[in-house]
Amino acid sequence: MKKWIMLIMAFTLVFTLAACGTNNNGGILTNNSGGAGTAEGTNSGGDNTGGEKEAVTLRMAWWGGQPRNDYTLEVIKMYEEKNPHVTIEPEYANWDDYWKKLAPQAAANELPDIIQMDLGYITQYGTKNQLADLTPFLNNGIDVSNIADTVVNGGKLGDKLYGFNAGVNALQIHYDPEMLKKIGMDSIPDDWTWDDYKELAKKAGDAGIFFDTGQKPEVFFSYYLRQNGQKLYSADGTQLGYDNDQLFIDYFGMTQQAVLDGGSPTPDFSAQIKGIEDDPVVKEQGISVWQWSNQFIGLQQVANRPLEMHPLPGPNVKEGMFLKPSMFWSVSENSNNKEEAVKFIDFFINDIEANKLIKGERGVPVSSVVKEALKPLLTPEQVKVFDFITWAEENSTQMDPPDPIGAAEVMNLFKTYDEQMKFNKITPEEAAKKFREEANAVLAKNKQ
Amino acid sequence: MRTNALKRHLTGYAFIGPFIIGFLVFTAIPIFASLYLSFTNYDLFTTPRWLGLDNYKKMFTADPKYTQSLKVTMLYVFGGVPLRLAFALFVAMLLNTAAKAIGLYRTIYYLPSIIGGSVAVSIMWRNLFGDEGAINSILEILGIGGVRWFAEPLAALWMLIFLSIWQFGSSMLIFLAGLKNIPASLYEAAGVDGANAVHRFFKITLPMLSPIILFNAIMQTIGAFMTFVPAYIISKGEGGPMDGTLLYSLYLFRRAFVYFEMGYASAMAWIMLLIVAFISVLLFASAKYWVHYESKGGN
Numbered sequence: 001m002k003k004w005i006m007l008i009m010a011f012t013l014v015f016t017l018a019a020c021g022t023n024n025n026g027g028i029l030t031n032n033s034g035g036a037g038t039a040e041g042t043n044s045g046g047d048n049t050g051g052e053k054e055a056v057t058l059r060m061a062w063w064g065g066q067p068r069n070d071y072t073l074e075v076i077k078m079y080e081e082k083n084p085h086v087t088i089e090p091e092y093a094n095w096d097d098y099w100k101k102l103a104p105q106a107a108a109n110e111l112p113d114i115i116q117m118d119l120g121y122i123t124q125y126g127t128k129n130q131l132a133d134l135t136p137f138l139n140n141g142i143d144v145s146n147i148a149d150t151v152v153n154g155g156k157l158g159d160k161l162y163g164f165n166a167g168v169n170a171l172q173i174h175y176d177p178e179m180l181k182k183i184g185m186d187s188i189p190d191d192w193t194w195d196d197y198k199e200l201a202k203k204a205g206d207a208g209i210f211f212d213t214g215q216k217p218e219v220f221f222s223y224y225l226r227q228n229g230q231k232l233y234s235a236d237g238t239q240l241g242y243d244n245d246q247l248f249i250d251y252f253g254m255t256q257q258a259v260l261d262g263g264s265p266t267p268d269f270s271a272q273i274k275g276i277e278d279d280p281v282v283k284e285q286g287i288s289v290w291q292w293s294n295q296f297i298g299l300q301q302v303a304n305r306p307l308e309m310h311p312l313p314g315p316n317v318k319e320g321m322f323l324k325p326s327m328f329w330s331v332s333e334n335s336n337n338k339e340e341a342v343k344f345i346d347f348f349i350n351d352i353e354a355n356k357l358i359k360g361e362r363g364v365p366v367s368s369v370v371k372e373a374l375k376p377l378l379t380p381e382q383v384k385v386f387d388f389i390t391w392a393e394e395n396s397t398q399m400d401p402p403d404p405i406g407a408a409e410v411m412n413l414f415k416t417y418d419e420q421m422k423f424n425k426i427t428p429e430e431a432a433k434k435f436r437e438e439a440n441a442v443l444a445k446n447k448q
Numbered sequence: 449m450r451t452n453a454l455k456r457h458l459t460g461y462a463f464i465g466p467f468i469i470g471f472l473v474f475t476a477i478p479i480f481a482s483l484y485l486s487f488t489n490y491d492l493f494t495t496p497r498w499l500g501l502d503n504y505k506k507m508f509t510a511d512p513k514y515t516q517s518l519k520v521t522m523l524y525v526f527g528g529v530p531l532r533l534a535f536a537l538f539v540a541m542l543l544n545t546a547a548k549a550i551g552l553y554r555t556i557y558y559l560p561s562i563i564g565g566s567v568a569v570s571i572m573w574r575n576l577f578g579d580e581g582a583i584n585s586i587l588e589i590l591g592i593g594g595v596r597w598f599a600e601p602l603a604a605l606w607m608l609i610f611l612s613i614w615q616f617g618s619s620m621l622i623f624l625a626g627l628k629n630i631p632a633s634l635y636e637a638a639g640v641d642g643a644n645a646v647h648r649f650f651k652i653t654l655p656m657l658s659p660i661i662l663f664n665a666i667m668q669t670i671g672a673f674m675t676f677v678p679a680y681i682i683s684k685g686e687g688g689p690m691d692g693t694l695l696y697s698l699y700l701f702r703r704a705f706v707y708f709e710m711g712y713a714s715a716m717a718w719i720m721l722l723i724v725a726f727i728s729v730l731l732f733a734s735a736k737y738w739v740h741y742e743s744k745g746g747n
Contacts, residue, residue, distance in 0.1 A: 099705075100705060103492045103493075103705075103708070104492070106492065106493050107492045107493060124491075124493070124708065125493070128491070128493035128494055130493060266599060267599075267688070267689060268579075268596055268597075268598035268599035268689055269579070271598050271684065271688065271689070272574075272578050272579060272598060406707075408706050408707055409707050412686070412702075412706075415686065415688070416690065416691060419688060419689055419690050420690055423599065423689070423690065425690070438512075441510070
């Protein structure tokens with residue numbers, strides 16, 4: 001009898017526990033995009049065709065923290081006042097929950113009309129017919145007369161535009177000049193190269209400080225490949241885009257050496273950095289951070305010392321550099337009010353009063369008019385970021401197409417082998433081979 | 449007469465109705481749906497595509513991370529559960545001797561089990577085991593020197609195992625109840641015969657407690673296989689360093705919600721069910737060699 005009860009209990013437990021397993025969300029770390037700015041404005045929203053308009057309800061979804069939620073709600077209110085026939089229902093969540101909510105909505109054909117989209121997901125949603133092609137709306141709903149083509153094309157997959165660029169970011173190195181002096185240098189030379197980087201990392205290691213906190217492999221290796229005229233993924237996304245493993249060996253050999261020299265921390269150290277407050281640059285243990293331009297503002301604020309920004313090492317900086325959409329605005333394919341949805345996106349992108357509320361928090365505004373109008377309202381750090389983006393517009397090339405499906409798994413492979421190299425458990429030569437094999441196996445699934 | 453009987457039954461069905469409906473909709477149907485999905489390629493957006501046994505084949509032949517996650521989970525379960533049970537028994541025996549304020553002690557020792565699975569405790573654990581955390585400070589005072597818990601895959605796994613040992617409360621309570629049920633006359637008789645504490649423990653306590661040990665072992669093993677939250681939080685959802693804490697359910701979660709491979713994740717869930725069922729059966733089968741049932745007059 002006892003045995004039976006136990007058996008039954010054990011079985012029910014297996015099932016109920018198995019059912020519990022997926023209830024927990026935690027914190028997948030993300031780069032919350034943001035930017036700088038404040039604004040003055042043109043007025044492109046609010047159409048005055050007059051006459052009665054049919055009432056329209058739009059659902060709009062975004063991810064973000066509290067400050068973003070607050071000002072976005074204000075922008076919505078402003079739009080509704082100018083367009084009384086439109087009601088916008090906001091649906092917002094943090095990054096994690098956002099994607100977990102969006103996926104089932106897509107499965108049920110119930111996606112919101114306006115969706116804030118990320119580069120990492122746009123392929124997944126775009127190629128599975130979840131997002132509307134925005135090409136027909138260019139200059140016919142969305143005013144792109146003040147926006148560079150490279151910026152608009154950031155949301156392009158093949159010949160379809162699945163998302164409209166909401167703001168711009170670029171890669172940089174941010175450093176503390178005072179810390180740099182400790183290794184006998186006043187500033188990073190304008191025309192520095194990866195060889196200079198190797199030397200600086202070695203010097204920093206010898207001086208007992210970190211030169212950097214490591215580089216996100218999928219981002220900076222991709223830059224390195226671009227400098228060498230290669231791409232991380234092939235155009236059709238079914239395999240890796242570079243065929244010379246020597247590039248992998250050179251790049252990861254370099255970052256591995258930086259760790260072995262003590263100029264860059266081991267991954268376990270980086271894993272324990274909890275936030276900007278903990279960053280070695282802030283704690284005066286390190287010289288620099290490799291990151292996106294919008295992150296300069298946060299770093300500067302927390303460090304509370306004069307910091308500098310600098311372009312990435314050469315050669316071929318222009319070929320390597322690209323402008324990255326911090327996020328997109330997409331319209332769902334199942335939306336019944338695509339035109340109204342597009343009008344709101346136009347308001348968000350081009351309206352100066354709206355952008356005075358947004359202040360570049362979603363990345364440097366893409367419209368040159370909005371950008372100029374915001375400038376007088378910016379803090380000095382924000383001006384630096386805006387100026388850098390202006391510089392980068394001239395000194396960059398077209399971004400790689402959005403990541404293919406399976407990129408999340410490839411990123412994880414990068415992380416795995418990067419860790420193993422930095423803990424000196426595998427040589428870059430071996431890692432290059434294994435990485436290629438496994439990454440190609442993942443990407444080959446896109447062939448069907 | 450018949451309508452009367454029907455009415456009587458109807459009342460009964462009405463009472464169990466909510467459970468039956470809930471069970472069907474939220475448990476039974478999803479279980480079978482996941483069985484179907486495990487034979488398909490399903491990304492949540494497009495209709496599932498039938499693959500036959502491909503998901504299962506890939507798992508065992510072409511997915512090194514799967515093998516790694518299986519290895520890590522086995523280490524976690526078979527390293528953690530015995531230690532946890534031993535510790536629970538140890539504390540239960542201590543509490544069993546305490547005469548005063550036993551209720552208070554019981555509550556205090558049970559507390560970690562209530563909060564142990566929570567996100568907050570996992571975050572606390574991260575900090576305790578950090579390079580400059582409390583654990584390393586203590587180790588340094590003891591002259592052992594710090595361990596880099598986040599650099600060595602095995603050390604990181606031990607960090608998780610320590611967390612699971614610390615949540616010994618529920619087994620401890622059950623042990624405590626079992627200990628209270630052992631007749632004092634047995635110990636008295638043994639004392640008269642000159643048995644010392646060690647003899648009494650191995651000849652009386654353990655055999656008398658064996659059904660409860662079996663029960664705890666099975667429950668804890670099943671629970672350990674399902675562990676998700678600590679691994680997810682402590683490794684920031686990645687299972688690092690170098691996949692050292694990539695527990696089965698964490699990898700399953702990543703397949704499902706990071707890579708959108710619901711079919712593959714479902715297949716993994718079914719294999720997990722089989723593994724857990726198999727190990728439970730083994731434990732039950734082993735019972736006749738070591739579990740002593742007083743009610744049947746002993747073996």
